[in-house]
Amino acid sequence: MDLGLKNKVALVAASSKGLGKAIAWGLAREGTKLVICARHKEVLEKTADDIFLKTGVSVFPLSIDLSESDQIDWLISETFDLFGRVDILVTNAGGPPPGYFQDLQEVDWQKAVDLTLMSVVRLTNAVIPGMRKQKWGRIIHLTSVSVKQPIEGLLLSNVLRPSIVGLTKSLSQELAPHNILVNSVSSGYCMTDRLRELFREKAKSRKTSIDKVTQEFVKEIPLGRIGDPEELANVVVFLASEKASYITGSNIQVDGGFVKGLP
Numbered sequence: 331m332d333l334g335l336k337n338k339v340a341l342v343a344a345s346s347k348g349l350g351k352a353i354a355w356g357l358a359r360e361g362t363k364l365v366i367c368a369r370h371k372e373v374l375e376k377t378a379d380d381i382f383l384k385t386g387v388s389v390f391p392l393s394i395d396l397s398e399s400d401q402i403d404w405l406i407s408e409t410f411d412l413f414g415r416v417d418i419l420v421t422n423a424g425g426p427p428p429g430y431f432q433d434l435q436e437v438d439w440q441k442a443v444d445l446t447l448m449s450v451v452r453l454t455n456a457v458i459p460g461m462r463k464q465k466w467g468r469i470i471h472l473t474s475v476s477v478k479q480p481i482e483g484l485l486l487s488n489v490l491r492p493s494i495v496g497l498t499k500s501l502s503q504e505l506a507p508h509n510i511l512v513n514s515v516s517s518g519y520c521m522t523d524r525l526r527e528l529f530r531e532k533a534k535s536r537k538t539s540i541d542k543v544t545q546e547f548v549k550e551i552p553l554g555r556i557g558d559p560e561e562l563a564n565v566v567v568f569l570a571s572e573k574a575s576y577i578t579g580s581n582i583q584v585d586g587g588f589v590k591g592l593p
C-alpha cells in the first residue's frame with residue numbers, strides 16, 4: 331500500500347530514542363523528510379545519521395529542551411527555514427517524573443505542565459497556520475494508556491495526559507474544515523530505555539531480578555509480552571498518511587490489551 335508519505339515533511343518531537351525514534355524511522359522508510367529533536371546532541375545526531383544512511387531521506391537533528399518555550403520557537407523557525415513547511419507533527423516528550431500526590435511540590439507541577447502539556451500546545455500552535463494555508467495536515471499526539479486507566483505512582487502523568495486527549499478532540503473539531511486531522515495514540519508498555527530503567531529501578535528497590543519485574547508487568551498484558559516501539563510507530567505512520575484521510579479526533583490504544591475498560 332502506498333501511504334503517500336514520500337516527500338512530506340514531518341517534525342517528530344523527542345525522537346533521539348525510544349518511541350519517537352521508532353516513529354522517525356517509520357516515516358523515513360516511507361520517504362518522509364524529517365526534523366527530529368531531543369536534548370542530548372550526540373545521541374540525537376547519531377540517530378539522524380543512522381536514518382539518513384539507511385533511508386537516504388533528509389533528516390535534521392535540532393537539539394532542544396521541549397519544556398522551554400524559547401527553544402521551541404527556535405526549533406520551529408529552523409524547521410521552516412529548512413523545509414518551508416510542516417505537513418506532519420508528532421508531539422512527544424520525556425515522561426513527567428513518578429510520584430504520589432503527597433510527594434509533589436508546586437514546582438514539580440509547573441515543570442510537568444511545561445513539558446507534558448505546554449510543549450504540545452506550543453508545537454501545535456506553531457504548525458497550524460501553515461497547515462491551514464496548504465489545506466493539509468496531520469497532528470498526532472503521543473500519550474499513554476494512563477489517559478484511560480490511571481497508573482499507580484504516576485500522578486502527574488495520570489492528571490496531565492488526559493488533557494492532551496481533550497486537546498486532540500477539541501482541535502479535531504476546529505481544524506476539520508481545513509483538512510487538518512488530529513489524533514492521539516496511547517502507548518502501553520513498549521521496550522525502550524525508559525522502560526528498561528523503570529524495570530531496573532523496581533528490581534533494585536524490591537531486591538529482585540529484572541526478569542521477575544518484567545514478568546509481573548507482562549502478567550497484566552493479555553497479549554503476554556511487552557510491545558516493540560515499531561508496533562506503536564506503525565500506527566502513527568498510518569495516521570500520518572494519506573490513507574488515514576477519514577480519521578480525526580480519535581485516540582488509539584497500542585497496548586496489547588492492557589486497558590481493561592471499554593475503549
Ligand SMILES: NC(=O)c1ccc[n+]([C@@H]2O[C@H](COP(=O)([O-])OP(=O)(O)OC[C@H]3O[C@@H](n4cnc5c(N)ncnc54)[C@H](OP(=O)(O)O)[C@@H]3O)[C@@H](O)[C@H]2O)c1
Pocket residue numbers: 343344345346347348349350367368369370371373394395396397422423424425426445472473474475517518519520521522523524525
Ligand atoms: N515506553 C513505554 O512503555 C511508554 C508507555 C507509555 C507512555 N510512554 C511515554 O512516551 C514518551 C516517550 O517514552 P520512551 O519510552 O520513548 O522514552 P525514552 O526511550 O526515554 O526516550 C525519550 C526521548 O525523549 C527525549 N526527551 C526527554 N525529555 C526531553 C525534553 N525535555 N526535551 C526534548 N526531548 C526530550 C529523549 O532525549 P533526551 O533525553 O536527549 O532529551 C529521548 O529522545 C514518554 O513521555 C513516556 O512517558 C512510554
